[in-house]
Structures are given as C-alpha cells and as structure tokens.
Amino acid sequence: MNELKRGIYLLLIVIMIIFGLASRANGSSHPAFLAENAGDALWAAMVYFGFRFLFVRKSLQTAMLLSVLFSFGIEFSQLYQADWINQIRNTLLGALILGKGFLAVDLVRYTAGIIVAVFLDWCIFIRSNPRK
Template sequence: MTRNRLWYCGITLAVIAVGLASRRFPAMLPAAAGKYPGDVLWTMMVFFGLAVIWPRLGVMRLTVAALAISYAVEFSQLYQAPWINALRTHPLGHLVLGSTFNWPDLAAYTIGAVLAMLLELALRRFAA
C-alpha cells in the first residue's frame, strides 16, 4: 500500500495540534492522565511523520521505527551535557528532546505506537 503523503502530512499536523493543546489546556483531560497524553501523541506524530517520509513502509516497520525513535529520545535524556541541556531549555528543544528520563514515558510511547498502528489499519479498511 502506498500512502497519500498529503493526507498523512495532514494527520501528522493534526496530531501535533492535539498534542500542543494537551499541554496548553491540561484541564481538558483527566488529571490522572498527567503529562502522558502528550507522550502518547508524540509517538503517534513520529509514526505518521515517518509515513510521510516513507509512504511504502509496512505498518509493522512504521510501528517499530516510531517506537525505537521515541525510546531513543527518552534514553537520550540520561545524557546531561551542558550543550544538550541548553537545547532542552528552548521550547522547541524541550518538545523534541524532552528534559528528564522517566520510565513511565516508555509505556506511554508504546501505547502511542499501538494506537497509531490501529488508526493506520482503520484508515486502510476505510479506504478499501
């Protein structure tokens, strides 16, 4: 299956918008969810962004790649050199790189990858 890059770019931008809104208006979500909806959406954004770049990549490879990138970024937060911490203080750097390692974030990323995969499969059925 070849994905429509324009549609997937739109999906990626929509996920980014929802993710930013989840941080800007946290009261719209259950307090128990904490910051984790943003982490779920971050991995979904990576998944759909990769689908734009590689529209012929299989859904399982997209899922694994999005999860690997998300985990790599999370584990990179264990590295606390002054130069990368300076990047992390900028709002965009913080959104992309995060700031502190947190084990529960890995579960949120896994949920995001699975949700993106399920949405992808639903889109395939809808398009068929």
C-alpha cells in the same frame, strides 16, 4: 495513490501536533489521566505518522519499529545531561522534541500512542481497502 497517502499522513501529523500542544497548554482542564499521558502518546503518534509520511511504501510494521526505536532513543538520550544538550532542551522547541529528563513511564506512553496510531492507520488504509 502514494501522494494522497502522504497528504493524509501530513494532515495526521498536524492534527497530532495540535492535539499534543493543546493537551500541554490546557492540561488542568482535562481529566488527570489525559493531562498526564496524552501529550507523550500524541508525540509518539506524530512520530509514527512522520515515518509513514517519509516511507509511505513501507509496511505498518516497519513504521512501528522505526517509531519505537526513535521514541525510545529520544527518551534514553535524556539520561545524557551535558551542558550543550541541556541548553537545547531549555528552549521550547528543544524541550518539545528532546524532552528534559528520563521517565520510564514515558516508554509506556510512547508505546500506547504508537499502537493507537498503527490501529488508526490500519483502519484508514488497510481495513477500508482490503485489496491493498
């Protein structure tokens, strides 16, 4: 069962990446609210599903806490602006993972993305199989 769950979490990670990149690439074709907020929420949801993939036997609450700590840690790390880390942030992959500059509203976006991911996870694995 754990291998099936890992496969589903991996699929969800890929879906979050695809939707997240699409939200950035085609932002002007989306409603303003989605264009401004979806990318960060999807990034945080991807982080959540990543923790679920890695720690499939742990609780939803554990994955949620780790996701919040990781996402907030990345955001607060953007307050640190040394040349070496800014060179990493100036690459496409570095910008996607580390971001570029601190925005307090991103913390709200991350929290919303994680909450939606936890709810989706609950619907797939807990609600559909109440004995587990």
